[in-house]
Amino acid sequence: MTNTFIRGAALLAASALTSALTPAHAADPVKIGFITTLSTPAGYIGEDLRDGFMLAVKQGSGKLGGVAVELVVEDDGLKPANAKQAVDRMVQSGIRLYTGVNFSNVLAAVVPSVTAAGYTYISSNPGPSIFAGEKCDPNYFVASYQNDAFHTAGGLAANELGFKRVVALAPNYQAGRDAIAGFKRTFKGELLAEIYTKLDQSDFSVELARIRSLAPDAIYQFHPGGAGINFAKQYSNAGLGKTIPMVMPGFSMDARMLAATGTASEGFYTTGIWSVGMDSPASKKFVQDFSAAYGRLPTDYAMQAYDTAQWMASGLRAVNGDLSKADAFRTALRKADFQSLRGKFALNTNQHPIQDLYLMRIEKNARGELAPKVVKRVVADDRDSYASACKMPS
Amino acid sequence: MTLLLEQALNGLQFGALLFVLASGLTLIFGIMGVVNLTHGSFYMVGAYCAAYALGTTGSFAIAAVAALLGAGAYGLVIELAVIRRLYQRDHLYQVLATFGLILFTNEAVTLIFGRRPPTVETPSILAGSVSLGGSLHYPVMRLAFIAVGALVALGLWWMVNRTRMGMLVRAGADDRDMVSALGVNIRRLYTGVFGLGALLCGLAGVMAAPLLAVEIGMGERVLITTFVVIVIGGVGSVRGALAGALLVGMVDSLGRAFLPQLLEGRLTPSLATPLAAGIASASIYLLMALVLIFRPLGLFPARH
Numbered sequence: 001m002t003n004t005f006i007r008g009a010a011l012l013a014a015s016a017l018t019s020a021l022t023p024a025h026a027a028d029p030v031k032i033g034f035i036t037t038l039s040t041p042a043g044y045i046g047e048d049l050r051d052g053f054m055l056a057v058k059q060g061s062g063k064l065g066g067v068a069v070e071l072v073v074e075d076d077g078l079k080p081a082n083a084k085q086a087v088d089r090m091v092q093s094g095i096r097l098y099t100g101v102n103f104s105n106v107l108a109a110v111v112p113s114v115t116a117a118g119y120t121y122i123s124s125n126p127g128p129s130i131f132a133g134e135k136c137d138p139n140y141f142v143a144s145y146q147n148d149a150f151h152t153a154g155g156l157a158a159n160e161l162g163f164k165r166v167v168a169l170a171p172n173y174q175a176g177r178d179a180i181a182g183f184k185r186t187f188k189g190e191l192l193a194e195i196y197t198k199l200d201q202s203d204f205s206v207e208l209a210r211i212r213s214l215a216p217d218a219i220y221q222f223h224p225g226g227a228g229i230n231f232a233k234q235y236s237n238a239g240l241g242k243t244i245p246m247v248m249p250g251f252s253m254d255a256r257m258l259a260a261t262g263t264a265s266e267g268f269y270t271t272g273i274w275s276v277g278m279d280s281p282a283s284k285k286f287v288q289d290f291s292a293a294y295g296r297l298p299t300d301y302a303m304q305a306y307d308t309a310q311w312m313a314s315g316l317r318a319v320n321g322d323l324s325k326a327d328a329f330r331t332a333l334r335k336a337d338f339q340s341l342r343g344k345f346a347l348n349t350n351q352h353p354i355q356d357l358y359l360m361r362i363e364k365n366a367r368g369e370l371a372p373k374v375v376k377r378v379v380a381d382d383r384d385s386y387a388s389a390c391k392m393p394s
Numbered sequence: 395m396t397l398l399l400e401q402a403l404n405g406l407q408f409g410a411l412l413f414v415l416a417s418g419l420t421l422i423f424g425i426m427g428v429v430n431l432t433h434g435s436f437y438m439v440g441a442y443c444a445a446y447a448l449g450t451t452g453s454f455a456i457a458a459v460a461a462l463l464g465a466g467a468y469g470l471v472i473e474l475a476v477i478r479r480l481y482q483r484d485h486l487y488q489v490l491a492t493f494g495l496i497l498f499t500n501e502a503v504t505l506i507f508g509r510r511p512p513t514v515e516t517p518s519i520l521a522g523s524v525s526l527g528g529s530l531h532y533p534v535m536r537l538a539f540i541a542v543g544a545l546v547a548l549g550l551w552w553m554v555n556r557t558r559m560g561m562l563v564r565a566g567a568d569d570r571d572m573v574s575a576l577g578v579n580i581r582r583l584y585t586g587v588f589g590l591g592a593l594l595c596g597l598a599g600v601m602a603a604p605l606l607a608v609e610i611g612m613g614e615r616v617l618i619t620t621f622v623v624i625v626i627g628g629v630g631s632v633r634g635a636l637a638g639a640l641l642v643g644m645v646d647s648l649g650r651a652f653l654p655q656l657l658e659g660r661l662t663p664s665l666a667t668p669l670a671a672g673i674a675s676a677s678i679y680l681l682m683a684l685v686l687i688f689r690p691l692g693l694f695p696a697r698h
Contacts, residue, residue: 226511237605238523
């Protein structure tokens with residue numbers, strides 16, 4: 001009796017030991033932490049990020065770069081504190097690769113936990129300035145854009161379109177003030193007024209009356225989510241849509257917002273890194289596959305997440321799924337050896353993208369749906385202004 | 395001058411929307427003594443019902459009916475299932491329960507209608523602008539806001555002052571226990587008032603739908619302003635809600651319109667812009683503080 005027990009215990013211990021010593025089975029999937037916002041009105045952004053990423057995984061039959069992966073998804077509810085708890089839990093459970101966050105303030109809470117553990121974060125949406133300059137980190141990469149890019153492109157676009165007198169509007173919070181500052185950096189004409197709206201404002205009649213009385217050549221406005229929908233609808237309802245052109249960053253009028261504004265947004269200008277109508281085989285196939293899989297058009301967020309997955313795939317292939325080879329993984333990621341849907345993609349010294357920025361106009365496409373159409377490239381190989389402050393350790 | 399007039403109209407139409415929301419809330423709070431945080435959710439439900447009906451039938455009239463019925467019915471269900479159990483409880487229980495209902499409603503609407511904000515086009519009869527003399531052109535949709543607000547004010551005045559239900563409502567606001575002791579079925583009155591409040595929210599929802607994003611959480615954004623309105627006006631008083639709504643609408647609109655220019659003339663731009671934006675954001679709360687210093691019960695409190 002006792003003998004059998006001891007023998008059994010020894011056997012158990014031995015089997016536990018062997019499984020601890022053998023390297024991860026090829027069948028054990030590599031876990032990827034995916035913290036994003038799925039609840040709250042902004043939940044559609046997290047949904048598109050997740051679905052874009054999952055499309056890449058599905059196309060590889062559950063593998064990225066030939067390595068089986070498993071997505072561990074957590075909803076942060078747009079609260080940095082929730083996200084911080086989730087990421088700390090994931091870091092403790094040994095997950096070494098992360099992406100998914102869709103807001104700068106949430107990202108600021110997540111990235112330090114990941115990089116402090118020596119693990120890797122690839123941003124699929126925001127690129128706040130804090131991590132682009134002095135605080136850049138060898139294990140932090142950005143697949144999307146540095147936050148200022150769309151706004152500086154907005155200033156250049158206004159120059160290109162020949163607008164001399166412009167009114168700029170944004171909500172009165174950090175990202176809003178950054179938006180107007182970014183626009184001012186490149187805009188050469190006269191800024192008639194900077195109008196700061198309330199963060200929770202839904203009625204813009206007062207601002208619209210002021211715009212009408214100032215009679216600018218164009219306006220530049222940044223209002224994310226519901227506020228952006230409200231603004232576009234009311235701008236058009238007030239009859240300004242036909243008389244005063246509007247320029248805005250692409251994320252101020254993404255595909256879902258566009259659908260919610262009906263015909264109000266026709267003729268507005270946006271800036272961005274990609275559009276659903278981009279004329280490249282890879283991009284067309286992505287739009288087709290995404291629509292077939294989810295029954296809706298992909299947003300920029302979905303595209304960025306898909307690119308993030310492809311980029312991760314290139315790194316996972318190089319180390320054959322063994323993320324404990326951190327140096328080799330990082331070296332592989334730095335090559336950015338993947339085909340981005342937006343075309344050119346290279347990495348700056350601060351591990352943020354060097355990419356082209358486009359001016360687009362919202363027009364009816366062949367099927368009669370409104371979609372941004374590329375008017376022209378306003379910047380080639382755009383680099384953010386923070387890279388010079390980044391002393392990237394190898 | 396034209397600009398001043400236009401901005402005053404903007405204040406008026408914002409006040410009209412606030413009044414339609416606040417009149418129901420003030421009756422529920424004043425008469426039933428219930429702090430109802432779900433009020434904003436009724437507004438959202440109304441807007442979603444309108445958007446859904448408009449999407450399937452294409453008729454704005456049907457959309458308006460759907461909004462009224464949808465929000466009203468949802469209000470009745472909430473009253474019968476939840477609120478009814480909370481009349482005797484402390485305000486804290488009511489806040490907790492109705493806050494929970496906000497979360498519940500948001501998730502339920504997400505499940506039923508999806509995350510994607512639906513499109514609501516302005517009906518053609520209300521599209522475009524009309525000339526109001528001189529160079530002033532004003533959107534028809536917003537003029538309709540003002541007209542609906544005025545109609546609701548008239549209708550409520552008639553109901554409260556000229557009907558039996560209104561008499562009971564006034565009596566209930568004064569002394570709930572006495573009304574009940576006189577043999578009035580106070581429960582049915584409460585259910586009726588709650589349903590009416592929800593119905594008015596549905597009306598506000600369908601009014602706002604063509605100009606605002608119909609989305610999850612749209613109710614919470616307007617809820618706080620609505621509470622400010624009824625606190626300024628005096629809890630329980632429809633007259634107070636009207637005065638409060640117009641005051642808040644005007645102060646908020648005119649503050650946003652003219653504070654930046656006023657300050658820019660006197661201060662450096664780098665200081666004036668953020669300061670003006672800050673004061674404009676806080677203006678309705680400053681107004682509330684001022685009113686409460688001089689009239690702690692609000693401008694037109696229901697007698698207690």
